[in-house]
Amino acid sequence: MSLTAAMESSCELDLVYITERIIAVSYPSTAEEQSYSSNLREVAHMLKSKHGNNYVLFNLSERRRDVNKLHPKVLDFGWPDMHTPALEKICSICKAMDTWLNAAAHNVVVLHNKGNRGRLGVVVAAYMHYSNISASADQALDRFAMKRFYEDKVVPVGQPSQKRYIHYFSGLLSGSIKMNNKPLFLHHVIMHGIPNFESKGGCRPFLKIYQAMQPVYTSGIYNVQGDSQTGICITIEPGLLLKGDILLKCYHKKFRSPTRDVIFRVQFHTCAVHDLDVVFGKEDLDEAFRDDRFPEYGKVEFVFSYGPEKIQGMEHLENGPSVSVDYNTSDPLIRWDSYENFNIQREESAEGAWAEPPLPSKHLEKGWGVGLEPGTSQNL
Structure with missing residues (x-):
């Protein structure tokens, strides 16, 4: 009762x-x-x-x-x-x-x-x-x-x-599902379709990548106008070695504001990745799948290889001159993300x-x- x-x-x-x-x-x-x-x-x-x-x-x-x-x-x-x-x-x-x-x-x-x-x-x-x-x-x-x-x-x-x-x-x-034990090297993350996170359109995205919930990469902050670009490519050279549980978070750094928004988040395991080109549609992206600011036709493409060397023939992925990048990632807003309370192994309580x-x-x-x-x- x-x-x-x-x-x-x-x-x-x-x-x-x-x-x-x-x-x-x-x-x-x-x-x-x-x-x-x-x-x-x-x-x-x-x-x-x-x-x-x-x-x-x-x-x-x-x-x-x-x-x-x-x-x-x-x-x-x-x-x-x-x-x-x-x-x-x-x-x-x-x-x-x-x-x-x-x-x-x-x-x-x-x-x-x-x-x-x-x-x-x-x-x-x-x-x-x-x-x-x-x-x-x-x-x-x-x-x-x-x-x-x-x-x-x-x-x-x-x-x-x-x-x-x-x-x-x-x-x-x-x-x-057959296991893929090969290590994968991530070279490009391509956003097809520009989310509207600014009042005049466009966004200021940056990426954070985690392996086993530990940060392994933070990109610069890209400034993209929605009416000048149909997509944006974030290139990592040499390629970033990834194996196991991967979390990628894409944030929007608000202009002249000490805050950020999540544009999308996606988690995958490399054991289930068998293609060197992987595409996630809007319906596959956490947060974005029900966010009107993310275009319905939008998608995110991952380009992998089996080695860290630069992939030849990818010049067409380069961003236009209207895209600027701020590589200063020392800002605590950019660096912060802590999963310390979850990065511990299972343990039984000492009592009982x-x-x-x-x-x-x-x-x-x-x-x-x-x-x-x-x-x-x-x-x-």
């Missing part, structure tokens, strides 16, 4: 039994701290009374001490809001969920999230594919329930990169840490772990 009252008095808490053994506890990023802390205590009381000590909490958000109020058994798998987790982290989450659920019939998984529900969607959709490896007939209803939760609760708020990583994960499990049972042999029988085992990111 107290939990019901808490949910009725605040529209912030969303507690859903996705299946009988997978529970989602979600709060919006705007949840007030006092209300959030109070609701945590109510949820902890309910879970304790209904499930005893037979549940593990998977924290998908930023690491914080008060989450332990839900339960001493907390596994931190968090990643930044609105982003997608590393492919290896998706594997680790699914493996840990499956191990715990198969250890005892009364074991329950609680997924905790503070922020956009896209995080929950990634985990639920990925586990739906993972559990399908060795699915039995009695799991059909669970898979249906997970699919319905994903479509009803997550699809409307999800990002294209999150859907892309679910596609990667499903394809690698089924074998429909649970010992993970061995991975069920059924996954090994199905070939799981070939290039996808946690700790083998070099194979991805």
Whole structure:
């Protein structure tokens, strides 16, 4: 009753039994701290009374001490809001969920999230594919329930990169996606169509590229007038070596203002890139896919090679004289982006840490772990 009252008095808490053994506890990023802390205590009381000590909490958000109020058994798998987790982290989450659920019939998984529900969607959709490896007939209803939760609760708020990583994960499990182990060198990022982020049209874009959530490249600031250009090319020479989970963020540096806007964001994994020319349409770009300032016909093209040497015959990509570039990237506004709270390995809480049972042999029988085992990111 107290939990019901808490949910009725605040529209912030969303507690859903996705299946009988997978529970989602979600709060919006705007949840007030006092209300959030109070609701945590109510949820902890309910879970304790209904499930005893037979549940593990998977924290998908930023690491914080008060989450332990839900339960001493907390596994931190968090990643930044609105982003997608590393492919290896998706594997680790699914493996840990499956191990715990198969250890005892009364074991329950609680997924905790503070922020956009896209995080929950990634985990639920990925586990739906993972559990399908060795699915039995009695799991059909669970898979249906997970699919319905994903479509009803997550699809409307999800990002294209999150859907892309679910596609990667499903394809690698089924074998429909073959792994590319070759290192790729990025030479050109081409924006076809100029977003209108300035009052007179055009934008002032700059790129930041991350590998495994660590910054590896920051471009200069390009000044582009929308009526003078149909596209813009940002060239990196020598080519930038990329391998693994890649995040590229394109910002607009506001003119005479200490602020910036995100033009688009895109995440991909090089293991799934088999072409040296990759194009993402507007519908494939995080943030931009529903931003009217980004043209409907707009797209972003990545030109790779297998070596750092300059690609010959690309002179046509050079920008016109109306495009100017400011290479001063010392401005804190340009340099700033921190994911320090998420660049840490999963660790069990010191108090009440649970010992993970061995991975069920059924996954090994199905070939799981070939290039996808946690700790083998070099194979991805």
